[in-house]
Amino acid sequence: MEVKDSIAAEFDQFSGNYTEDMTKCVPHYPKLLSCFTDCLPDGFSPDTVLDLGCGNGNVTALLLKQFPHAHYTLLDASPEMLALCKQRFVGNNVTCIERYFRDYHFPRCRFDLITASFSLHHLDSGEKQWIFPILFDALKPEGLFTCSDLMISKQHDQYERLREDWRLFVNSHYPDEEKWNWLMEHHRLHDHPEDYETQKHWLLRAGFREISIGWNNGYWMYFTATK
Numbered sequence: 001m002e003v004k005d006s007i008a009a010e011f012d013q014f015s016g017n018y019t020e021d022m023t024k025c026v027p028h029y030p031k032l033l034s035c036f037t038d039c040l041p042d043g044f045s046p047d048t049v050l051d052l053g054c055g056n057g058n059v060t061a062l063l064l065k066q067f068p069h070a071h072y073t074l075l076d077a078s079p080e081m082l083a084l085c086k087q088r089f090v091g092n093n094v095t096c097i098e099r100y101f102r103d104y105h106f107p108r109c110r111f112d113l114i115t116a117s118f119s120l121h122h123l124d125s126g127e128k129q130w131i132f133p134i135l136f137d138a139l140k141p142e143g144l145f146t147c148s149d150l151m152i153s154k155q156h157d158q159y160e161r162l163r164e165d166w167r168l169f170v171n172s173h174y175p176d177e178e179k180w181n182w183l184m185e186h187h188r189l190h191d192h193p194e195d196y197e198t199q200k201h202w203l204l205r206a207g208f209r210e211i212s213i214g215w216n217n218g219y220w221m222y223f224t225a226t227k
Protein backbone atom coordinates (compact mmCIF):
# COMPACT_ATOMS: atom_id res chain seq x y z
CA MET A 1 0.00 0.00 0.00
CA GLU A 2 1.38 3.40 -0.99
CA VAL A 3 1.51 6.10 1.68
CA LYS A 4 -0.49 9.18 0.60
CA ASP A 5 0.46 12.81 1.09
CA SER A 6 -2.64 14.04 2.92
CA ILE A 7 -4.31 12.62 6.03
CA ALA A 8 -7.69 12.50 4.24
CA ALA A 9 -6.32 10.48 1.29
CA GLU A 10 -4.27 8.27 3.60
CA PHE A 11 -7.30 7.31 5.70
CA ASP A 12 -9.59 6.98 2.68
CA GLN A 13 -7.21 4.24 1.60
CA PHE A 14 -6.88 2.82 5.13
CA SER A 15 -10.68 2.61 5.58
CA GLY A 16 -11.07 -0.67 3.60
CA ASN A 17 -9.98 -3.08 6.34
CA TYR A 18 -9.57 -0.52 9.07
CA THR A 19 -10.50 -2.25 12.36
CA GLU A 20 -8.57 -5.42 11.56
CA ASP A 21 -5.52 -3.42 10.43
CA MET A 22 -5.62 -1.29 13.59
CA THR A 23 -5.98 -4.34 15.82
CA LYS A 24 -2.99 -6.02 14.19
CA CYS A 25 -0.81 -2.91 13.86
CA VAL A 26 -1.55 -1.02 17.10
CA PRO A 27 -0.70 -2.79 20.36
CA HIS A 28 -3.63 -2.75 22.85
CA TYR A 29 -6.02 -1.07 20.37
CA PRO A 30 -9.13 -3.02 21.57
CA LYS A 31 -8.28 -2.33 25.23
CA LEU A 32 -7.63 1.36 24.55
CA LEU A 33 -10.98 1.59 22.75
CA SER A 34 -12.83 -0.05 25.62
CA CYS A 35 -11.41 2.57 28.02
CA PHE A 36 -13.70 5.18 26.42
CA THR A 37 -16.64 3.51 28.16
CA ASP A 38 -15.03 1.44 30.92
CA CYS A 39 -12.92 4.23 32.46
CA LEU A 40 -15.55 6.97 32.68
CA PRO A 41 -16.30 8.36 36.16
CA ASP A 42 -19.22 6.70 37.97
CA GLY A 43 -22.51 8.38 37.12
CA PHE A 44 -21.10 10.30 34.15
CA SER A 45 -23.75 10.35 31.41
CA PRO A 46 -23.16 12.73 28.47
CA ASP A 47 -25.94 14.30 26.40
CA THR A 48 -23.56 15.65 23.76
CA VAL A 49 -20.41 13.97 22.48
CA LEU A 50 -17.73 15.05 19.99
CA ASP A 51 -15.69 12.20 18.47
CA LEU A 52 -12.58 13.93 17.16
CA GLY A 53 -11.02 12.06 14.24
CA CYS A 54 -13.75 9.43 14.45
CA GLY A 55 -12.38 7.15 11.72
CA ASN A 56 -14.92 4.38 11.06
CA GLY A 57 -16.71 5.19 14.33
CA ASN A 58 -15.33 2.56 16.72
CA VAL A 59 -15.45 4.88 19.76
CA THR A 60 -18.91 6.21 18.97
CA ALA A 61 -20.22 2.64 18.50
CA LEU A 62 -19.14 1.76 22.05
CA LEU A 63 -20.49 4.97 23.56
CA LEU A 64 -23.80 4.60 21.72
CA LYS A 65 -24.43 1.26 23.43
CA GLN A 66 -24.01 2.86 26.84
CA PHE A 67 -25.53 6.29 26.06
CA PRO A 68 -28.13 5.74 23.31
CA HIS A 69 -29.94 8.98 24.17
CA ALA A 70 -26.90 11.22 23.53
CA HIS A 71 -26.22 13.29 20.41
CA TYR A 72 -22.94 12.50 18.66
CA THR A 73 -20.90 14.83 16.44
CA LEU A 74 -18.35 12.90 14.38
CA LEU A 75 -15.54 14.96 12.87
CA ASP A 76 -13.01 13.61 10.38
CA ALA A 77 -11.18 14.76 7.24
CA SER A 78 -11.61 11.42 5.43
CA PRO A 79 -14.76 11.13 3.25
CA GLU A 80 -14.47 7.33 3.11
CA MET A 81 -14.29 7.00 6.89
CA LEU A 82 -17.33 9.22 7.26
CA ALA A 83 -19.23 7.21 4.63
CA LEU A 84 -18.67 4.14 6.82
CA CYS A 85 -19.95 6.07 9.86
CA LYS A 86 -23.06 7.25 8.03
CA GLN A 87 -23.91 3.64 7.12
CA ARG A 88 -23.03 2.31 10.56
CA PHE A 89 -25.07 4.84 12.52
CA VAL A 90 -28.10 5.25 10.29
CA GLY A 91 -31.16 5.99 12.44
CA ASN A 92 -29.03 7.20 15.37
CA ASN A 93 -28.65 10.69 16.72
CA VAL A 94 -25.38 11.26 14.85
CA THR A 95 -24.07 14.22 12.81
CA CYS A 96 -21.07 13.54 10.55
CA ILE A 97 -18.82 16.45 9.59
CA GLU A 98 -16.14 16.07 6.94
CA ARG A 99 -13.51 18.65 7.81
CA TYR A 100 -9.95 19.10 8.98
CA PHE A 101 -9.85 20.19 12.63
CA ARG A 102 -8.20 23.46 11.59
CA ASP A 103 -11.23 24.31 9.37
CA TYR A 104 -13.94 23.36 11.87
CA HIS A 105 -15.64 26.11 13.82
CA PHE A 106 -15.73 24.45 17.25
CA PRO A 107 -18.88 25.59 19.09
CA ARG A 108 -18.40 26.95 22.61
CA CYS A 109 -19.72 25.10 25.69
CA ARG A 110 -21.49 22.47 23.57
CA PHE A 111 -20.13 19.06 24.57
CA ASP A 112 -20.23 16.99 27.76
CA LEU A 113 -17.62 14.64 26.35
CA ILE A 114 -14.90 14.99 23.73
CA THR A 115 -13.07 11.82 22.67
CA ALA A 116 -9.86 11.53 20.66
CA SER A 117 -8.77 7.99 19.87
CA PHE A 118 -5.52 7.78 17.93
CA SER A 119 -6.25 11.05 16.13
CA LEU A 120 -4.23 13.68 18.01
CA HIS A 121 -0.87 12.11 17.16
CA HIS A 122 -1.52 13.34 13.62
CA LEU A 123 -1.21 16.91 14.89
CA ASP A 124 2.25 18.35 15.39
CA SER A 125 3.28 20.04 18.67
CA GLY A 126 2.08 23.48 17.59
CA GLU A 127 -1.29 22.13 16.45
CA LYS A 128 -1.80 20.23 19.72
CA GLN A 129 -1.09 23.40 21.70
CA TRP A 130 -3.56 25.21 19.43
CA ILE A 131 -6.35 22.65 19.81
CA PHE A 132 -6.29 22.02 23.59
CA PRO A 133 -7.70 25.48 24.54
CA ILE A 134 -10.28 25.10 21.75
CA LEU A 135 -11.38 21.74 23.16
CA PHE A 136 -11.54 23.31 26.61
CA ASP A 137 -13.85 26.06 25.29
CA ALA A 138 -15.98 23.53 23.39
CA LEU A 139 -16.72 21.56 26.57
CA LYS A 140 -19.49 22.43 29.01
CA PRO A 141 -18.41 23.13 32.61
CA GLU A 142 -17.38 19.79 34.22
CA GLY A 143 -17.10 18.32 30.71
CA LEU A 144 -14.60 15.56 30.06
CA PHE A 145 -11.86 15.20 27.45
CA THR A 146 -10.72 11.59 26.97
CA CYS A 147 -7.87 10.42 24.78
CA SER A 148 -6.14 7.20 23.76
CA ASP A 149 -2.88 7.26 21.83
CA LEU A 150 0.78 6.43 21.63
CA MET A 151 2.40 8.95 23.97
CA ILE A 152 6.13 9.08 23.39
CA SER A 153 7.97 11.62 21.29
CA LYS A 154 10.30 10.51 18.53
CA GLN A 155 13.15 12.18 20.48
CA HIS A 156 12.53 10.22 23.70
CA ASP A 157 15.44 7.98 24.77
CA GLN A 158 13.05 4.97 24.92
CA TYR A 159 11.61 5.60 21.46
CA GLU A 160 13.89 3.12 19.60
CA ARG A 161 13.09 0.45 22.21
CA LEU A 162 9.37 1.13 21.77
CA ARG A 163 9.74 0.82 18.01
CA GLU A 164 11.46 -2.54 18.31
CA ASP A 165 8.67 -3.92 20.55
CA TRP A 166 6.12 -2.48 18.14
CA ARG A 167 7.87 -4.14 15.17
CA LEU A 168 7.70 -7.54 16.91
CA PHE A 169 3.98 -7.01 17.53
CA VAL A 170 3.20 -6.10 13.91
CA ASN A 171 5.39 -8.87 12.50
CA SER A 172 3.64 -11.43 14.70
CA HIS A 173 0.56 -10.73 12.54
CA TYR A 174 2.28 -9.92 9.22
CA PRO A 175 5.57 -11.87 9.21
CA ASP A 176 6.80 -10.74 5.78
CA GLU A 177 7.73 -7.26 7.16
CA GLU A 178 5.86 -5.51 4.32
CA LYS A 179 3.15 -4.18 6.64
CA TRP A 180 5.76 -2.93 9.11
CA ASN A 181 7.63 -1.08 6.35
CA TRP A 182 4.40 0.53 5.17
CA LEU A 183 3.45 1.43 8.74
CA MET A 184 6.82 3.07 9.45
CA GLU A 185 6.57 5.14 6.27
CA HIS A 186 3.08 6.24 7.40
CA HIS A 187 4.50 6.91 10.88
CA ARG A 188 7.39 8.96 9.46
CA LEU A 189 5.11 11.13 7.32
CA HIS A 190 1.91 11.44 9.35
CA ASP A 191 2.56 10.73 13.04
CA HIS A 192 3.78 13.20 15.66
CA PRO A 193 3.39 11.40 18.99
CA GLU A 194 4.08 13.41 22.13
CA ASP A 195 5.10 12.47 25.67
CA TYR A 196 2.21 12.30 28.15
CA GLU A 197 3.88 14.77 30.54
CA THR A 198 4.30 17.34 27.76
CA GLN A 199 0.64 17.04 26.79
CA LYS A 200 -0.39 17.23 30.45
CA HIS A 201 1.52 20.50 30.75
CA TRP A 202 -0.27 21.91 27.67
CA LEU A 203 -3.65 20.71 28.97
CA LEU A 204 -3.09 22.38 32.34
CA ARG A 205 -2.11 25.58 30.56
CA ALA A 206 -5.34 25.37 28.54
CA GLY A 207 -7.31 25.25 31.82
CA PHE A 208 -7.94 21.51 32.25
CA ARG A 209 -7.72 19.94 35.73
CA GLU A 210 -7.70 16.40 37.15
CA ILE A 211 -5.61 15.09 34.27
CA SER A 212 -4.85 11.45 34.89
CA ILE A 213 -3.94 8.24 33.15
CA GLY A 214 -6.87 5.81 33.22
CA TRP A 215 -4.97 2.89 31.69
CA ASN A 216 -1.63 2.33 30.05
CA ASN A 217 0.76 -0.33 28.94
CA GLY A 218 4.07 1.45 28.50
CA TYR A 219 3.53 4.41 26.21
CA TRP A 220 0.18 3.15 24.86
CA MET A 221 -2.07 5.27 27.03
CA TYR A 222 -5.57 6.47 27.83
CA PHE A 223 -6.04 9.68 29.86
CA THR A 224 -8.91 11.87 31.00
CA ALA A 225 -8.98 15.62 31.66
CA THR A 226 -11.80 17.65 33.20
CA LYS A 227 -12.94 21.20 32.40
Ligand SMILES: C[S@@+](CC[C@H](N)C(=O)[O-])C[C@H]1O[C@@H](n2cnc3c(N)ncnc32)[C@H](O)[C@@H]1O
Binding pocket: 007, 008, 011, 022, 052, 053, 054, 055, 056, 057, 058, 059, 075, 076, 077, 078, 081, 099, 100, 101, 102, 116, 117, 118, 119, 122, 123
Ligand atom coordinates in the same frame (compact mmCIF):
# COMPACT_ATOMS: atom_id res chain seq x y z
C1 LIG B 1 -5.84 6.37 13.36
S1 LIG B 1 -7.39 6.99 12.90
C2 LIG B 1 -8.32 6.80 14.41
C3 LIG B 1 -9.79 6.64 14.14
C4 LIG B 1 -10.66 6.31 15.36
N1 LIG B 1 -10.73 7.41 16.27
C5 LIG B 1 -10.18 5.05 16.04
O1 LIG B 1 -9.78 5.10 17.20
O2 LIG B 1 -10.21 4.00 15.40
C6 LIG B 1 -7.17 8.73 12.82
C7 LIG B 1 -8.36 9.46 12.20
O3 LIG B 1 -8.21 10.85 12.46
C8 LIG B 1 -8.47 11.57 11.27
N2 LIG B 1 -7.65 12.79 11.32
C9 LIG B 1 -6.34 12.88 11.60
N3 LIG B 1 -5.93 14.16 11.60
C10 LIG B 1 -7.02 14.91 11.31
C11 LIG B 1 -7.25 16.31 11.18
N4 LIG B 1 -6.25 17.18 11.34
N5 LIG B 1 -8.49 16.73 10.89
C12 LIG B 1 -9.51 15.84 10.75
N6 LIG B 1 -9.35 14.50 10.86
C13 LIG B 1 -8.12 14.04 11.14
C14 LIG B 1 -8.06 10.63 10.13
O4 LIG B 1 -8.71 10.95 8.92
C15 LIG B 1 -8.45 9.27 10.69
O5 LIG B 1 -9.74 8.88 10.33
